[in-house]
Amino acid sequence: MIKVGIIGLGKTGIYVAQNILKSDNMQIVAAICSPGSIKKGMDLGKFLGTSETNIKIASSDEMESIIFKTKPDVVVDFSSASATMKNIPILSRMKVNIVIGTTGFTKEEIKKIQNLSYEFKNGIVYAPNITLGVNVVMLLSNIAATVLNNYDFEIVEMHYKNKKDSPSGTALKLSDEIEHGLEVSGTYDKTIPINAIRAGGIIGKHKVLIIGEYDQIEISHESFSRQAFSLGAIKAINYIYNKSGYYEMNNVLNLKEILHEYIDTIDGNLAINS
Incomplete structure (x- = not known):
C-alpha cells in the first residue's frame, strides 16, 4: 500500500484526493493546505464530501512535523510554485518522493529541483503537463x-x-x-x-x-474536467514509488522509448x- 500525502487542496487537489481514496493500492496519510485556510482542522473526508477519514487537514507551516509523523512514501504537490520551492528541500531531506503538479517555475528553479533529487536520492516527477x-x-x-x-x-x-x-x-x-x-x-x-x-x-x-x-x-x-489531471497524478504516484532520481511525464508514460x-x-x- 502506497502512503500518500497531499499538499494543496484546490480545484485539482480535490480530484486527486478523491481518486486516491478510491485506489486499491494507495491510502492518504496526510493532507496539507495553505496557512490561514479555512480548511485547516477539517476532516479530509468531510471536506471532500465523503465519509470521515480521521485525517485532519493541516497547515503547511506544520508540514515537517506532519510528514515526520505520518511518513508518506509519496507526496503530491498541487500548491503553487513559490510554496513548492519551499516544500521540496524539506521533503527531499526527509527522503520522501514527490509528484509536482504545480507550474510557473523558472529554468533555474527546475534545475534546483533536479539537483535536490540527485543530492538526497529521493524520487521526483516534475509534471506540469500531467494529463x-x-x-x-x-x-x-x-x-x-x-x-x-x-x-x-x-x-x-x-x-x-x-x-x-x-x-x-x-x-x-x-x-x-x-x-x-x-x-x-x-x-x-x-x-x-x-x-x-x-x-x-x-x-x-x-x-x-x-x-x-x-x-x-x-x-x-x-x-473537459480536472479528472484528467487526477488520472495523470495517480499514474505518476505509482511510477515514482520506490524510485530515486528526477523524472518527467514522458518517463512515466514511456514516451521517449x-x-x-x-x-x-x-x-x-x-x-x-x-
Whole structure:
C-alpha cells in the first residue's frame, strides 16, 4: 500500500484526493493546505464530501512535523510554485518522493529541483503537463517537427482567467519538444511563437499549428474536467514509488522509448530506400 500525502487542496487537489481514496493500492496519510485556510482542522473526508477519514487537514507551516509523523512514501504537490520551492528541500531531506503538479517555475528553479533529487536520492516527477492526452500531443508534435522541419510552428494555449503563469508550463514544454524534433532533422533557431489566452473558466486547451505553404496540420488537446489531471497524478504516484532520481511525464508514460523507436524506424526506411 502506497502512503500518500497531499499538499494543496484546490480545484485539482480535490480530484486527486478523491481518486486516491478510491485506489486499491494507495491510502492518504496526510493532507496539507495553505496557512490561514479555512480548511485547516477539517476532516479530509468531510471536506471532500465523503465519509470521515480521521485525517485532519493541516497547515503547511506544520508540514515537517506532519510528514515526520505520518511518513508518506509519496507526496503530491498541487500548491503553487513559490510554496513548492519551499516544500521540496524539506521533503527531499526527509527522503520522501514527490509528484509536482504545480507550474510557473523558472529554468533555474527546475534545475534546483533536479539537483535536490540527485543530492538526497529521493524520487521526483516534475509534471506540469500531467494529463495523459497532452503528453501524446507532445510526442506527436515532436514527430511532426522531425518530418516537417520546413513548416512553421505556432502554439496557442488557453486557460481560466486567474491562472498566474503565462505562457503555461505545458506550452513551454511543447515548444521544447518541437525544438528537439527540429534539431533532430538539422533545423536550428526556428522561432516558435506562443499565444496565451486567459478567459472565463477554461480548464486547459493547447493547440499546435503546423503551417506550410499549401497546407496546415493542427494537433490539439483540451481538458473537459480536472479528472484528467487526477488520472495523470495517480499514474505518476505509482511510477515514482520506490524510485530515486528526477523524472518527467514522458518517463512515466514511456514516451521517449516510443519516440526513439519511431526515429529508428524512419532512419531504417530511409536507408532501405536510398
